[in-house]
Amino acid sequence: MGIRKRPTSLGLDAPAILKEARKLLSRRIEQPTRRAFLQRTLSMGGLALLSGCSLSDEDSVEQALVTVSRFNDRVQGWIFDPNRLAPPYPDSMITRPFPFNAYYGIEDAPQVNEADYRLELSGLIADKRPWRLAQLRAMSQVDQVTRHICVEGWSAIGKWGGVRFSDFLRTVGADLQAKYVGFKCADDYYTSIDMPTALHPQTLLALTYDGQPLPREYGFPMKLRMPTKLGYKNPKHIQAIYVTNTYPGGYWEDQGYNWFGGS
Ligand SMILES: Nc1nc2c(c(=O)[nH]1)N[C@H]1C(S)=C(S)[C@@H](COP(=O)(O)O)O[C@H]1N2
Numbered sequence: 001m002g003i004r005k006r007p008t009s010l011g012l013d014a015p016a017i018l019k020e021a022r023k024l025l026s027r028r029i030e031q032p033t034r035r036a037f038l039q040r041t042l043s044m045g046g047l048a049l050l051s052g053c054s055l056s057d058e059d060s061v062e063q064a065l066v067t068v069s070r071f072n073d074r075v076q077g078w079i080f081d082p083n084r085l086a087p088p089y090p091d092s093m094i095t096r097p098f099p100f101n102a103y104y105g106i107e108d109a110p111q112v113n114e115a116d117y118r119l120e121l122s123g124l125i126a127d128k129r130p131w132r133l134a135q136l137r138a139m140s141q142v143d144q145v146t147r148h149i150c151v152e153g154w155s156a157i158g159k160w161g162g163v164r165f166s167d168f169l170r171t172v173g174a175d176l177q178a179k180y181v182g183f184k185c186a187d188d189y190y191t192s193i194d195m196p197t198a199l200h201p202q203t204l205l206a207l208t209y210d211g212q213p214l215p216r217e218y219g220f221p222m223k224l225r226m227p228t229k230l231g232y233k234n235p236k237h238i239q240a241i242y243v244t245n246t247y248p249g250g251y252w253e254d255q256g257y258n259w260f261g262g263s
Protein backbone atom coordinates (compact mmCIF):
# COMPACT_ATOMS: atom_id res chain seq x y z
CA MET A 1 0.00 0.00 0.00
CA GLY A 2 2.90 2.37 0.66
CA ILE A 3 1.22 4.04 3.59
CA ARG A 4 3.14 4.10 6.84
CA LYS A 5 1.58 5.37 10.02
CA ARG A 6 3.39 8.34 11.47
CA PRO A 7 4.12 8.64 15.19
CA THR A 8 0.89 9.80 16.85
CA SER A 9 2.47 13.00 18.21
CA LEU A 10 2.47 14.33 14.63
CA GLY A 11 -1.10 13.26 13.99
CA LEU A 12 -2.38 15.07 17.09
CA ASP A 13 -1.29 18.61 16.20
CA ALA A 14 -4.81 20.02 16.49
CA PRO A 15 -4.13 23.67 15.54
CA ALA A 16 -2.27 22.59 12.41
CA ILE A 17 -5.05 20.21 11.44
CA LEU A 18 -7.62 22.95 11.88
CA LYS A 19 -5.51 25.30 9.81
CA GLU A 20 -5.36 22.75 6.99
CA ALA A 21 -9.07 22.08 7.27
CA ARG A 22 -9.75 25.80 6.94
CA LYS A 23 -7.51 25.94 3.88
CA LEU A 24 -9.36 23.00 2.39
CA LEU A 25 -12.71 24.67 2.89
CA SER A 26 -11.64 27.89 1.27
CA ARG A 27 -10.74 26.10 -1.94
CA ARG A 28 -12.88 24.42 -4.51
CA ILE A 29 -11.88 21.32 -6.33
CA GLU A 30 -12.45 22.57 -9.80
CA GLN A 31 -10.38 20.56 -12.19
CA PRO A 32 -11.35 17.33 -13.89
CA THR A 33 -8.02 15.56 -13.64
CA ARG A 34 -6.64 13.86 -10.60
CA ARG A 35 -3.33 15.64 -11.11
CA ALA A 36 -4.97 19.06 -10.92
CA PHE A 37 -7.13 17.87 -8.06
CA LEU A 38 -3.94 16.91 -6.25
CA GLN A 39 -2.22 20.22 -6.93
CA ARG A 40 -5.17 22.32 -5.88
CA THR A 41 -6.11 20.50 -2.74
CA LEU A 42 -3.25 21.27 -0.37
CA SER A 43 0.43 20.89 0.29
CA MET A 44 1.89 17.44 0.72
CA GLY A 45 3.02 18.29 4.24
CA GLY A 46 -0.46 19.29 5.30
CA LEU A 47 -1.87 16.27 3.57
CA ALA A 48 0.45 13.94 5.44
CA LEU A 49 -0.46 15.66 8.68
CA LEU A 50 -4.21 15.41 8.10
CA SER A 51 -4.18 11.80 6.99
CA GLY A 52 -1.50 10.63 9.41
CA CYS A 53 0.28 8.98 6.49
CA SER A 54 3.68 9.17 4.96
CA LEU A 55 3.38 9.77 1.23
CA SER A 56 5.77 7.64 -0.74
CA ASP A 57 4.03 6.81 -3.99
CA GLU A 58 1.16 7.87 -6.26
CA ASP A 59 -1.23 5.32 -4.80
CA SER A 60 -0.80 6.49 -1.25
CA VAL A 61 -1.05 10.12 -2.36
CA GLU A 62 -4.32 9.32 -4.05
CA GLN A 63 -5.54 7.33 -1.09
CA ALA A 64 -4.71 10.25 1.19
CA LEU A 65 -6.47 12.69 -1.14
CA VAL A 66 -9.60 10.58 -1.04
CA THR A 67 -9.35 10.63 2.76
CA VAL A 68 -9.04 14.42 2.75
CA SER A 69 -11.91 14.81 0.29
CA ARG A 70 -14.16 12.60 2.44
CA PHE A 71 -13.11 14.64 5.49
CA ASN A 72 -14.05 17.75 3.51
CA ASP A 73 -17.48 16.14 2.81
CA ARG A 74 -18.07 15.73 6.53
CA VAL A 75 -17.08 19.31 7.32
CA GLN A 76 -19.31 20.65 4.52
CA GLY A 77 -22.10 18.48 5.88
CA TRP A 78 -21.64 19.93 9.39
CA ILE A 79 -21.63 23.54 8.23
CA PHE A 80 -24.48 23.12 5.70
CA ASP A 81 -27.34 25.31 6.88
CA PRO A 82 -30.63 23.74 5.75
CA ASN A 83 -32.42 27.09 6.09
CA ARG A 84 -29.98 29.23 4.15
CA LEU A 85 -31.24 30.05 0.66
CA ALA A 86 -29.20 30.56 -2.49
CA PRO A 87 -29.90 34.02 -3.97
CA PRO A 88 -32.78 34.25 -6.45
CA TYR A 89 -32.41 36.40 -9.60
CA PRO A 90 -34.91 38.36 -11.70
CA ASP A 91 -36.12 36.79 -14.97
CA SER A 92 -34.28 39.56 -16.84
CA MET A 93 -30.97 38.01 -15.74
CA ILE A 94 -31.63 34.57 -17.23
CA THR A 95 -28.71 33.50 -19.44
CA ARG A 96 -29.84 32.92 -23.03
CA PRO A 97 -29.10 30.52 -24.51
CA PHE A 98 -28.37 28.45 -21.43
CA PRO A 99 -25.09 26.52 -21.82
CA PHE A 100 -25.21 22.77 -22.37
CA ASN A 101 -22.80 20.45 -20.60
CA ALA A 102 -22.39 16.70 -20.26
CA TYR A 103 -19.58 14.19 -20.52
CA TYR A 104 -20.51 13.89 -24.23
CA GLY A 105 -21.52 16.28 -27.02
CA ILE A 106 -25.00 17.80 -27.30
CA GLU A 107 -26.06 15.53 -30.18
CA ASP A 108 -25.60 12.49 -27.93
CA ALA A 109 -28.02 13.68 -25.23
CA PRO A 110 -30.40 10.80 -24.48
CA GLN A 111 -33.83 10.81 -26.06
CA VAL A 112 -36.35 9.73 -23.45
CA ASN A 113 -39.83 8.81 -24.64
CA GLU A 114 -42.52 10.18 -22.34
CA ALA A 115 -45.07 7.46 -23.17
CA ASP A 116 -43.00 4.63 -21.72
CA TYR A 117 -41.05 6.63 -19.18
CA ARG A 118 -41.30 5.45 -15.55
CA LEU A 119 -39.32 6.89 -12.67
CA GLU A 120 -38.04 3.91 -10.68
CA LEU A 121 -37.72 3.99 -6.89
CA SER A 122 -35.70 1.70 -4.67
CA GLY A 123 -33.92 1.40 -1.33
CA LEU A 124 -35.30 2.93 1.88
CA ILE A 125 -38.62 4.07 0.38
CA ALA A 126 -41.97 2.75 1.63
CA ASP A 127 -43.90 3.09 -1.66
CA LYS A 128 -41.67 1.93 -4.50
CA ARG A 129 -44.31 2.08 -7.23
CA PRO A 130 -42.83 3.71 -10.34
CA TRP A 131 -44.02 7.22 -11.28
CA ARG A 132 -45.26 8.60 -14.57
CA LEU A 133 -44.53 12.18 -15.55
CA ALA A 134 -48.23 13.08 -15.38
CA GLN A 135 -48.32 12.14 -11.70
CA LEU A 136 -45.39 14.44 -10.96
CA ARG A 137 -47.03 17.26 -12.92
CA ALA A 138 -50.16 16.81 -10.80
CA MET A 139 -48.24 17.64 -7.61
CA SER A 140 -47.88 21.24 -6.50
CA GLN A 141 -45.26 23.07 -8.59
CA VAL A 142 -42.80 25.84 -7.76
CA ASP A 143 -40.20 27.64 -9.84
CA GLN A 144 -37.04 29.54 -9.14
CA VAL A 145 -34.38 31.54 -10.98
CA THR A 146 -30.96 30.62 -9.64
CA ARG A 147 -27.34 30.38 -10.68
CA HIS A 148 -25.80 27.13 -11.89
CA ILE A 149 -22.04 26.93 -11.31
CA CYS A 150 -19.95 24.45 -13.28
CA VAL A 151 -16.44 23.50 -12.11
CA GLU A 152 -15.26 23.83 -15.71
CA GLY A 153 -15.26 27.58 -15.17
CA TRP A 154 -18.64 28.93 -16.20
CA SER A 155 -21.86 29.83 -14.48
CA ALA A 156 -25.29 30.72 -15.83
CA ILE A 157 -28.65 31.80 -14.48
CA GLY A 158 -31.66 29.69 -15.33
CA LYS A 159 -35.29 29.20 -14.41
CA TRP A 160 -36.37 25.75 -13.33
CA GLY A 161 -39.80 24.61 -12.23
CA GLY A 162 -41.13 21.42 -10.71
CA VAL A 163 -41.86 19.59 -7.50
CA ARG A 164 -40.08 20.34 -4.23
CA PHE A 165 -37.94 17.26 -3.74
CA SER A 166 -38.81 17.16 -0.03
CA ASP A 167 -42.53 16.92 -0.97
CA PHE A 168 -41.75 14.05 -3.29
CA LEU A 169 -39.63 12.19 -0.71
CA ARG A 170 -42.39 12.56 1.91
CA THR A 171 -45.07 11.44 -0.54
CA VAL A 172 -43.26 8.18 -1.33
CA GLY A 173 -42.39 7.54 2.30
CA ALA A 174 -38.62 7.84 1.98
CA ASP A 175 -36.61 7.26 5.16
CA LEU A 176 -35.69 10.88 5.87
CA GLN A 177 -33.14 9.78 8.48
CA ALA A 178 -31.13 7.92 5.83
CA LYS A 179 -27.79 9.39 4.78
CA TYR A 180 -27.96 9.48 0.99
CA VAL A 181 -30.23 9.85 -2.01
CA GLY A 182 -28.80 8.36 -5.21
CA PHE A 183 -29.73 9.01 -8.85
CA LYS A 184 -29.30 6.92 -11.99
CA CYS A 185 -29.69 8.68 -15.32
CA ALA A 186 -30.74 7.71 -18.84
CA ASP A 187 -27.14 8.21 -19.99
CA ASP A 188 -24.41 6.55 -17.91
CA TYR A 189 -24.38 9.39 -15.40
CA TYR A 190 -25.06 8.82 -11.72
CA THR A 191 -24.61 10.87 -8.58
CA SER A 192 -25.79 11.09 -4.99
CA ILE A 193 -26.48 13.74 -2.36
CA ASP A 194 -26.79 14.08 1.40
CA MET A 195 -30.28 13.97 2.93
CA PRO A 196 -30.18 17.54 4.37
CA THR A 197 -29.61 18.89 0.83
CA ALA A 198 -32.34 16.60 -0.54
CA LEU A 199 -34.74 18.21 1.95
CA HIS A 200 -33.56 21.80 1.31
CA PRO A 201 -36.50 24.03 0.22
CA GLN A 202 -34.74 25.01 -3.04
CA THR A 203 -34.00 21.44 -4.11
CA LEU A 204 -36.39 20.75 -6.99
CA LEU A 205 -37.30 17.75 -9.04
CA ALA A 206 -37.35 20.01 -12.09
CA LEU A 207 -39.77 19.25 -14.91
CA THR A 208 -39.57 22.57 -16.73
CA TYR A 209 -37.00 25.02 -17.95
CA ASP A 210 -38.08 28.64 -18.51
CA GLY A 211 -41.74 27.62 -18.33
CA GLN A 212 -41.47 24.87 -20.97
CA PRO A 213 -41.05 21.11 -20.50
CA LEU A 214 -37.37 20.45 -19.84
CA PRO A 215 -35.71 20.28 -23.29
CA ARG A 216 -34.01 17.01 -24.23
CA GLU A 217 -30.45 18.32 -23.83
CA TYR A 218 -31.20 19.97 -20.47
CA GLY A 219 -32.38 16.76 -18.89
CA PHE A 220 -35.79 15.64 -20.15
CA PRO A 221 -37.84 14.23 -18.52
CA MET A 222 -36.49 15.59 -15.23
CA LYS A 223 -33.40 16.75 -13.45
CA LEU A 224 -32.60 17.48 -9.84
CA ARG A 225 -31.95 21.18 -9.51
CA MET A 226 -30.01 22.34 -6.42
CA PRO A 227 -28.73 25.93 -6.31
CA THR A 228 -26.72 24.94 -3.21
CA LYS A 229 -24.57 22.52 -5.17
CA LEU A 230 -22.14 22.62 -8.09
CA GLY A 231 -23.33 21.64 -11.58
CA TYR A 232 -22.07 18.06 -11.57
CA LYS A 233 -24.23 17.27 -8.51
CA ASN A 234 -27.40 18.14 -10.52
CA PRO A 235 -28.34 14.95 -12.41
CA LYS A 236 -30.23 15.30 -15.71
CA HIS A 237 -32.42 12.61 -17.36
CA ILE A 238 -33.20 10.95 -14.01
CA GLN A 239 -34.32 7.35 -14.46
CA ALA A 240 -34.12 6.00 -10.92
CA ILE A 241 -33.95 7.38 -7.39
CA TYR A 242 -32.89 5.39 -4.34
CA VAL A 243 -32.41 6.12 -0.66
CA THR A 244 -29.55 4.42 1.15
CA ASN A 245 -27.07 4.50 4.03
CA THR A 246 -24.31 3.07 1.83
CA TYR A 247 -22.11 5.71 0.17
CA PRO A 248 -23.12 5.72 -3.52
CA GLY A 249 -20.47 8.02 -5.10
CA GLY A 250 -21.02 9.47 -8.55
CA TYR A 251 -19.71 9.69 -12.12
CA TRP A 252 -17.26 12.54 -11.49
CA GLU A 253 -17.03 11.99 -7.74
CA ASP A 254 -15.54 8.53 -8.35
CA GLN A 255 -12.87 10.23 -10.50
CA GLY A 256 -11.81 12.63 -7.77
CA TYR A 257 -14.37 15.42 -7.63
CA ASN A 258 -15.40 16.27 -4.10
CA TRP A 259 -18.59 14.40 -3.20
CA PHE A 260 -20.43 17.08 -1.19
CA GLY A 261 -19.82 19.61 -3.96
CA GLY A 262 -21.41 22.60 -2.23
CA SER A 263 -21.57 25.88 -4.12
N1 LIG B 1 -27.27 12.83 -16.84
C1 LIG B 1 -26.30 13.77 -16.75
N2 LIG B 1 -26.45 14.76 -15.85
C2 LIG B 1 -25.49 15.72 -15.76
C3 LIG B 1 -24.30 15.67 -16.54
C4 LIG B 1 -24.18 14.60 -17.47
O1 LIG B 1 -23.17 14.46 -18.21
N3 LIG B 1 -25.20 13.67 -17.55
N4 LIG B 1 -23.34 16.66 -16.42
C5 LIG B 1 -23.39 17.50 -15.20
C6 LIG B 1 -22.62 18.75 -15.32
S1 LIG B 1 -20.95 18.67 -15.09
C7 LIG B 1 -23.23 19.98 -15.51
S2 LIG B 1 -22.38 21.43 -15.49
C8 LIG B 1 -24.69 20.06 -15.74
C9 LIG B 1 -24.98 20.79 -17.06
O2 LIG B 1 -26.36 20.99 -17.20
P1 LIG B 1 -26.92 21.84 -18.43
O3 LIG B 1 -26.67 21.05 -19.69
O4 LIG B 1 -28.36 22.03 -18.12
O5 LIG B 1 -26.15 23.14 -18.44
O6 LIG B 1 -25.32 18.79 -15.77
C10 LIG B 1 -24.83 17.87 -14.83
N5 LIG B 1 -25.68 16.71 -14.85
Ligand SMILES: [Mo]
Binds near residue numbers: 101149150151152232
Ligand atom coordinates in the same frame (compact mmCIF):
# COMPACT_ATOMS: atom_id res chain seq x y z
MO1 LIG C 1 -20.29 20.81 -14.66
